[in-house]
Amino acid sequence: MRYYAILFDIDGTLLNSTPAFEEIMVQACQRLDWPAPPPDMMQQLMTYRRDPIEMLFGEVADAAERQQALHEAAQAVWEPLFKQIAHPFEDAIDVLQQFEELGFRLGIVTDSNHQVVKRITSQPGCPAMDVIITREESGVRKPDPRPMQLALDGIGLDPSAVIYVGDNPGDVEAGAAVGMSVVGITTGPSSSETLYAAGAVAVVNSLSELTGLLKLAPPVVTGELTTGLGVASSFTSANGIQGWLNQALGETVYPGTINLECSDKTAEVVARHRHDPWLRKHLLAGAGHYCDAHFHPVTLATTDGRRETPALLMWPEVPDYPPTKLELVCALPLREQWQLSDRQTLTIRYESSDEFT
Numbered sequence: 001m002r003y004y005a006i007l008f009d010i011d012g013t014l015l016n017s018t019p020a021f022e023e024i025m026v027q028a029c030q031r032l033d034w035p036a037p038p039p040d041m042m043q044q045l046m047t048y049r050r051d052p053i054e055m056l057f058g059e060v061a062d063a064a065e066r067q068q069a070l071h072e073a074a075q076a077v078w079e080p081l082f083k084q085i086a087h088p089f090e091d092a093i094d095v096l097q098q099f100e101e102l103g104f105r106l107g108i109v110t111d112s113n114h115q116v117v118k119r120i121t122s123q124p125g126c127p128a129m130d131v132i133i134t135r136e137e138s139g140v141r142k143p144d145p146r147p148m149q150l151a152l153d154g155i156g157l158d159p160s161a162v163i164y165v166g167d168n169p170g171d172v173e174a175g176a177a178v179g180m181s182v183v184g185i186t187t188g189p190s191s192s193e194t195l196y197a198a199g200a201v202a203v204v205n206s207l208s209e210l211t212g213l214l215k216l217a218p219p220v221v222t223g224e225l226t227t228g229l230g231v232a233s234s235f236t237s238a239n240g241i242q243g244w245l246n247q248a249l250g251e252t253v254y255p256g257t258i259n260l261e262c263s264d265k266t267a268e269v270v271a272r273h274r275h276d277p278w279l280r281k282h283l284l285a286g287a288g289h290y291c292d293a294h295f296h297p298v299t300l301a302t303t304d305g306r307r308e309t310p311a312l313l314m315w316p317e318v319p320d321y322p323p324t325k326l327e328l329v330c331a332l333p334l335r336e337q338w339q340l341s342d343r344q345t346l347t348i349r350y351e352s353s354d355e356f357t
Helices: 018-031 041-046 052-057 063-085 092-102 114-121 146-155 169-177 192-198 207-213 232-236 241-249 264-273 334-338
Strands: 005-008 105-109 131-133 162-166 181-185 202-204 220-226 258-261 282-284 293-302 308-316 325-330 345-350
Touching: 005 146, 018 041, 018 063, 041 052, 052 063, 092 105, 092 207, 105 114, 105 146, 114 131, 131 146, 146 162, 146 169, 146 264, 162 169, 169 181, 169 192, 181 192, 181 207, 192 202, 202 207, 220 264, 232 241, 232 325, 241 282, 241 293, 241 308, 241 325, 258 345, 293 325, 308 345
Parallel strands: 005 105, 005 162, 105 131, 162 181, 181 202
Antiparallel strands: 220 258, 220 345, 258 325, 282 293, 293 308, 293 345, 308 325
16 A cells, blocks of 8 residues: 555553553542442443443433543542553554654644643654644544645645554545545554554554555646646747757657645645655756746646646746645646646646655
């Protein structure tokens, strides 16, 4: 499998917190003078989504009141027990560092809060996260797909280039609902069989196994077609430049450029792509009144994937170049042949360097 960004669940995935939650439930029940929870309570809650009150008492008329009492008792003991018992898995920070070095964008999507997230992000050597979504941002819990969509919006990538790693069926379902591939991990309460049944594309038994499973994938970004200034045709037709463009593209370029407008988030991603060593890139040295420019070989396509063509994504070396402008050259009169109009969305898929494939 080849992906470009990897997002992680926290509890049971990066953070070995299941024993902490089990002890919290035990002590909460003791405070309420309730029956002791069964040993597999966390598995029943997280994997099979059982109701804790039904598990402890069966069907009771005051289930809502008991649920509130359990919540309050758990909150009373939560912080000291979690701090004492919950710790990052031994390989968590090393694995995050490896993925950062490989060029992956990193993120966290969790039903927990930022206090729990800091148990990972405050660890020495933990890479900076490109996006963090907790229940405080989303207002919902997985398998609701909203947290995943917020993460995609934040990281600025197409879901086909993003993978999610989680330890329970809700993680798998939430990621799949927005088009991500999801890798299950058995370091939480769910079994391999349960995660596969929920739709996981693969299941690993440790974070360390991920580095052998995943590789980089050329990223995909999108932009809306817009009308340019109409001056690029002289540049693409200039002596020396046209021949260079033809050679870089592998076809005869059509005079002019295609202009796309992208979001601020996508512009941030594109800016990082300009310096990614594993993406193919050509430098066209400036001549006369033309500046230096870099060109990424890409595939330009309609969002439905029915039409695509090779193209060159241009990056002029000028300080005032608009960050949300994506300018491309290709061999087609694109608007006419594809019958396009302004505001239509097109996708750009980069190519990886041979050195990194």
